Amino acid sequence: xxxxxxxxxxxxxxxxxCTVGAIYIGxxxxxxxxxxxCVECSNCYRSLTSEGxxxxxxxxxxxxxxxxxxxxDAPLDxxxxxALSPPDLKWPRFVRRAFSDxxxxxxxxQFDSNPEAPFxxxxxxxxxxxxxxxxTGRLWWGNVGFVIELGRPGLGARLxxxxxxxxVLAPLGIIFEPQNPLTSxxxxxxxxxxDPLVLDEKVLSAIIEIRTxxxxxxxxxxxxxDVQTELDSVMSVGIAARCNPDGSVPYQKAVQEMGxxxxxxxxxxxxxxxxxYEEARK
Amino acid sequence: MTNTLHRxxxxxxxxxDYVVKTFGSGPVRELAAKKRETFKEIALKHHPIAxxxxxxxxxxxxxxATVKEILGELKGADLGISVTVSGLVDRLGLCCREVGLSLxxxxxxxxxxxxxxxLPSDSILDINSLCGHGMVSxxxxxxxxxxxxxxxxxxxxxAAYLSKPCTCGSFNSQRAEEILERMRVLG
Numbered sequence: 511x512x513x514x515x516x517x518x519x520x521x522x523x524x525x526x527x528c529t530v531g532a533i534y535i536g537x538x539x540x541x542x543x544x545x546x547x548c549v550e551c552s553n554c555y556r557s558l559t560s561e562g563x564x565x566x567x568x569x570x571x572x573x574x575x576x577x578x579x580x581x582x583d584a585p586l587d588x589x590x591x592x593a594l595s596p597p598d599l600k601w602p603r604f605v606r607r608a609f610s611d612x613x614x615x616x617x618x619x620q621f622d623s624n625p626e627a628p629f630x631x632x633x634x635x636x637x638x639x640x641x642x643x644x645x646t647g648r649l650w651w652g653n654v655g656f657v658i659e660l661g662r663p664g665l666g667a668r669l670x671x672x673x674x675x676x677x678v679l680a681p682l683g684i685i686f687e688p689q690n691p692l693t694s695x696x697x698x699x700x701x702x703x704x705d706p707l708v709l710d711e712k713v714l715s716a717i718i719e720i721r722t723x724x725x726x727x728x729x730x731x732x733x734x735x736d737v738q739t740e741l742d743s744v745m746s747v748g749i750a751a752r753c754n755p756d757g758s759v760p761y762q763k764a765v766q767e768m769g770x771x772x773x774x775x776x777x778x779x780x781x782x783x784x785x786x787y788e789e790a791r792k
Numbered sequence: 793m794t795n796t797l798h799r800x801x802x803x804x805x806x807x808x809d810y811v812v813k814t815f816g817s818g819p820v821r822e823l824a825a826k827k828r829e830t831f832k833e834i835a836l837k838h839h840p841i842a843x844x845x846x847x848x849x850x851x852x853x854x855x856x857a858t859v860k861e862i863l864g865e866l867k868g869a870d871l872g873i874s875v876t877v878s879g880l881v882d883r884l885g886l887c888c889r890e891v892g893l894s895l896x897x898x899x900x901x902x903x904x905x906x907x908x909x910x911l912p913s914d915s916i917l918d919i920n921s922l923c924g925h926g927m928v929s930x931x932x933x934x935x936x937x938x939x940x941x942x943x944x945x946x947x948x949x950x951a952a953y954l955s956k957p958c959t960c961g962s963f964n965s966q967r968a969e970e971i972l973e974r975m976r977v978l979g
Binding site for chain 1: 796797798799801803809813815821840863866868870871872873874875876877878880881882885886888893894895896897898899900901902903904905907908910911912917920921924926927928930931932936939953957958959963972978
């Protein structure tokens, strides 16, 4: 995010909205962005309504009020002068926006136009995973899917941390979901090695999405349990599968064996898509 | 996306938090626009508490009975588009059975791993989890909690502020308000 110092009046409203705490008031009493920490999510820009006031006028009014020991407490969701603007980003920094900003372009056009970028952006942080599984059959009986979202909740994560996880998963013979945008950053699927140019980039969160066999659930969970101590951030982990005919899930026992418990809530595909994968396959 | 997978809360709180969403895929996607409109009409008829943005096909409801009615109507409409519901899994299984459906695919959260020491309090995490993309920062939640505790703003107003960064429409302001009210009472 760019903050125009000529326009900023140092009200500090943008600080709290920043998803990763990258904005602060600098020595000149104006807002500054720690560009190394900023994930380019544009949350501050979107959440604050620009009042578009003249900064000279705003500063004069504030000084005048200060003389009388008064202070104007502006609404929390405005930028009085419209000092914020999302910058144009170059490779590899635009990876930050692709994963962190939910309003980033949903087509790959913006990314295809950059010849340096070996990055097929599908938009968003992951894929539809189970949302259309009734039609696509992407996750079928015998398979279990994992969604490992690094940086969530609320801390953000460097892609270097993602590589630590992909490198412990790859040797297990899992399948990285081909349509997942993060998968396109894994240069060697057999080792989990990622594009070295992106490793220092930070994102609000992104999802490592894998598919594996039912009997490998414990191996994957063991790998995640072991690698978590090497991370500088957090990861929210999800597990999914086609339900058994009795409505149960095939991974319950393995999860319990690992001393973990399934959440009482979850995401359920209720099988209303047509044609159903099993019918189409016939 | 794992948007609504990691929503946190007690059993009682999660009883008031269901997200119904449709998702066209593959060959269905191009044909699904009109069907999604019908989905939207059915959902809106049941007064969702969030997700009213024109562009989304994701709606939040505060009880399972309504979700059951919606699923029944969607089954009757036979739209042929995929529908997912996030909420209490056992309760949703029951809702499905009662309207002649069954859970096709289920995704569970296994919780958070890694640097848990860097995370804030449970109340802040509970509110943060209500936004599908995690856009409600820990700092703005903490700020709202402080303002509510000092009675500078009401929990309702604070919850409205907190819903602003959520662009996917899944933020349950009602639950956020309850959490803030609890924080206010506890002091």
